Amino acid sequence: MQRLDSRDPAFGDHFARLLAVKREVAEDVDETVRAIIADVAARGDEALVEYTSRFDRLEVGPETLRVSEREIDAAVAACPREALDALDLARARIETFHRAQVPADHRETDALGVTLGWRWTALESVGLYVPGGTASYPSSVLMNAVPARVAGVPRVAMVVPTPDGVTNPLVLAAARLAGVDEVFRIGGAQAVAALAYGTATVAPVAKIVGPGNAYVAAAKRRVFGQVGIDMIAGPSEVLILADASANPEWVAADLLAQAEHDPAAQAILITDDDALADAVARAVEGQLATLPRAGIARASWRDYGAIVRVARLADAIPLVDRLAPEHLEIEAQEAEALAARVRNAGAIFLGAHTPEAIGDYVGGPNHVLPTARSARFSSGLGVLDFMKRTTLLSCTPEALRALGPAAVTLGRAEGLDGHARSVAIRLN
Amino acid sequence: MQRLDSRDPAFGDHFARLLAVKREVAEDVDETVRAIIADVAARGDEALVEYTSRFDRLEVGPETLRVSEREIDAAVAACPREALDALDLARARIETFHRAQVPADHRETDALGVTLGWRWTALESVGLYVPGGTASYPSSVLMNAVPARVAGVPRVAMVVPTPDGVTNPLVLAAARLAGVDEVFRIGGAQAVAALAYGTATVAPVAKIVGPGNAYVAAAKRRVFGQVGIDMIAGPSEVLILADASANPEWVAADLLAQAEHDPAAQAILITDDDALADAVARAVEGQLATLPRAGIARASWRDYGAIVRVARLADAIPLVDRLAPEHLEIEAQEAEALAARVRNAGAIFLGAHTPEAIGDYVGGPNHVLPTARSARFSSGLGVLDFMKRTTLLSCTPEALRALGPAAVTLGRAEGLDGHARSVAIRLN
Structure with a gap:
């Protein structure tokens, strides 16, 4: 486990290195x-x-x-x-x-008489x-x-x-x-x-x-x-934002619940409180002693774990967005306000009584979530992954007369005269 | 261009071959x-x-x-x-x-006191x-x-x-x-x-x-x-369903608007009317004579074009779903009813006054659509491709007491005691 401090002049480099760590060796199969x-x-x-x-x-x-x-x-x-x-x-x-x-x-007919919309199947x-x-x-x-x-x-x-x-x-x-x-x-x-x-x-x-x-x-x-x-999933991750109000044993248990998945899993704590940081580090060691999958969890925590100290918890938001964690837990006084400012996370768990494991099993939201910073551009699994959208378009003769000339102009401008002709032939 | 007939005993084989045609040579770059x-x-x-x-x-x-x-x-x-x-x-x-x-x-709080939902960003x-x-x-x-x-x-x-x-x-x-x-x-x-x-x-x-x-x-x-x-787009395609009511010159113009894109583009007509089939075949030849991109369009129509004769237009629906065309035009009396039965298509253009080129330019729906039969499992480009969903979960202490035991049971059943512990530690 490494400790970083955002007040350290070299923090930018340290954090960039944390971001760049490759936790997976791609086997050539x-x-x-x-x-x-x-x-x-x-x-x-x-x-x-x-x-x-x-x-x-x-x-x-x-x-x-x-x-x-x-x-x-x-x-x-x-x-x-x-x-x-x-x-x-x-x-x-x-x-x-x-x-x-x-x-x-969705289906509507606009003022020109064009009916348009889409259908999910x-x-x-x-x-x-x-x-x-x-x-x-x-x-x-x-x-x-x-x-x-x-x-x-x-x-x-x-x-x-x-x-x-x-x-x-x-x-x-x-x-x-x-x-x-x-x-x-x-x-x-x-x-x-x-x-x-x-x-x-x-x-x-x-x-x-x-x-x-x-x-x-x-x-x-x-x-x-x-x-x-679907997506190709990488090793699992949790990022926990916590302030002095958090229970260090609970935070440690959540970090280890992630770490026990895989030696390549990653568990990170970001906090504005030195005492919590120290207490969590101690609690992790204590709980490892009795964890059945301690070998896996210890390797993950040693190689990829991190505790990041920030001056104020609000300073963590840009770090969260760059890490784009699969799971984000917020165990802090202002959990809701902090969550509202996060752009990139697969799932957010709010408050001290929402350990991520609840979401793994019985919360209701999906536990298949984007890993390896892909929450910057993708979502967890959901109903939309099993449906697709077909768009619909229907013109009346009048609607075609209104829209057709612009399509003819653009078809010709793009050098696609066959496109232009397929419209023009209907306008005569 | 090949002509197929669904009443031909060998039609199954012919259609399967049409489906299997590879229109793209993947360059090894x-x-x-x-x-x-x-x-x-x-x-x-x-x-x-x-x-x-x-x-x-x-x-x-x-x-x-x-x-x-x-x-x-x-x-x-x-x-x-x-x-x-x-x-x-x-x-x-x-x-x-x-x-x-x-x-x-979406956000709701259920009877147990679990607040859950999602947020799009x-x-x-x-x-x-x-x-x-x-x-x-x-x-x-x-x-x-x-x-x-x-x-x-x-x-x-x-x-x-x-x-x-x-x-x-x-x-x-x-x-x-x-x-x-x-x-x-x-x-x-x-x-x-x-x-x-x-x-x-x-x-x-x-x-x-x-x-x-x-x-x-x-x-x-x-x-x-x-x-x-986004998706990796292949050569463009149109499938036109037309009955005796269709104008063969218009249908031909639409087939050629597709064919002029690329020698690997594909334009297919399915009809229940022999006279229309013949008239469209003649009209394509006639229009090719004056098309600026005739070289490209002729190659596409020759190599990948098809006219498929079916006994009744309703028989075309399973063929459409197997082809899963990027663009589907329906120029037939029962256009709406036929469209309602189609599962797989990127975009549907309804009625004789809706040439696909309108959708390419000014209709409103997106013209970036799934090709190469991928409309079986994907959608055209849209707003959702530029957003992602973060799920939210928040338990009160009471909600955790209600849900926690099931999570502990499942964590243990999966051999993930650290998961179980992260919940159990909060229940004492």
Whole structure:
């Protein structure tokens, strides 16, 4: 963990260095991924079965690639009641929040008689990638599938690798709760290829969403164009703005909740209070002693953690906007006023009783959020990611007479006489 | 041009082949582009000046990279009044249409005392790429810059190469009309790099939009992540649905308005009327004789044009959804009813008096639209492309007590005890 002070003459350089830190080493897997995609596109199920045997050590046939409803029933039955109830509470709140995001269509007829507007439609189908193994999170299934359902996507397919045949029952339970239509026990670049190009068993989709490892990310980049993709997520981040009113143990717990994700995660505290800074630094060390994932959290805090001291909390606003954090917590007296001045953040958590983990699970807003400073130009996942807008235009003969001459002029000015003619031919 | 008939037993294969046609040869310029970007990122203005000399044969210094207000004044003075008036009409209509797209913020407090919602903010800065030479379209300047302005982007910078020093005065006039703040006479991968990484003269932006050649497209793909980018546009397309009521000369003019863009453009007619199909085919040949860009349009129509005969126009709907055309014109009796059944199209033009060229210039909707079947999963350019959404969450102590236990349960179920602890520590 490094400590910075905005009153230090070299602060500008220090902060620029903090901003520039690359927390991800991009593995060069592109050639491997290219070959897998081409193979699945050419040989379909046969290739899927082979790769699943090779990478997941799982023998399946085309007829068992899909997880049956009975298997999902059994998985649900194997989940603790308490966890199912918590998942269902999460689903209901996520659904309510996202329902408010359903966009309105628009249509009007202007004074010239031009009718214009737009219409939103759901994507025809979506594929949801869910990682296997330890990073297989039922909460992420809900965060991806529920907005798709709210958007009205008629077909939601999910792929989840089951290395050595091991499935996470809560992941299947979340799929059931969220209304996922089809689940396939495939993963890696081969699953992305199947969703993009289709096989006899896996029908192709229009868009692929969800997190994955370097192979999955490279495969998504590669099939982009053939299908839509969501953002490529990087390691998670939290930035906490806190003043003397904050509880240092709570702040430390929130920093560590982020750090435990990944050695490449980043947790930063910005404060105007030296005593809080010191107390949080001590509390982090204290809590690490008893944290199950202390190894991961300690590495993240050591390599990427930071405590930044500013003269006044208002001075932090331009720093926040440059960092453009995925998660911003504000535990300070003037939380609302500070939040109102922030331009770049994926999600803001206001006040001492709103730890980010509430938002990860049951708050209602989406936990799929822009990382690596991309909150400067992008939003978290939402209903709009599962819909697209078609604009509409309709002219009466009179409207065309009013607007046509300007279109003819511009078409000719751009050297596109065919454009001009397609209008002029209707004006005679 | 090929003719297909849905009543032909082999139609399924023929249509699948039409869908699969690749109209673009991807030039492999990635290594060149990588080197240029690295060089501009390292050497800044010095590299920009060198590349501009080399590629555009234009000698500039850092102090003349930016186009001065006096030069823009002079360009505006050099434009015909009629063209300026047409551009201003276009600007006003584009602005009015896009104002209706400004999204609403949302905030509510639920029964548990959780306040949640979201806030939309404009991107802090945007860079607009405008091609030089013959594909330098003032209308595209308006279509990209006006929505950025409507979104409230405080800084809109534009780059436009001026090969051999040649500028298009209407492009500069459009920039002035649209309220572009800065114009730089640079292009290619070097301009994209300058916008992404910044130089002493060109401040970096948060997102780069606008069309360009293979080098520009490769550069945009490469800087994605460092900045946001818009879609990578492919060759333009129109699909016209027409019945016996359509005027074959008008339909032919609309097909050619598309075909004249690019030898790789695609124009398709689907009709339920043999007489119309034949008349349109004849009219296309007739009109080609007098079209200034006949060479381009003829190549496009020959290589990628198609007339598809269906038994009933309603049978065309699934074909439309599979083609997912950038532009869909419906010149038929039941235009509205047919349009209502279409899921995948970038923009729909309804009725015989709405040639697509009206939408290219003065209709109001954006002419930057998804190509190459990407209307299955994406929308045309709009105000939302220049804004991003930050979600907000705030719990009272009581709300946290109500929601906290479920979050603790899910955190533990996912093996993220630090998440669970950050909530539990506040519940005691």
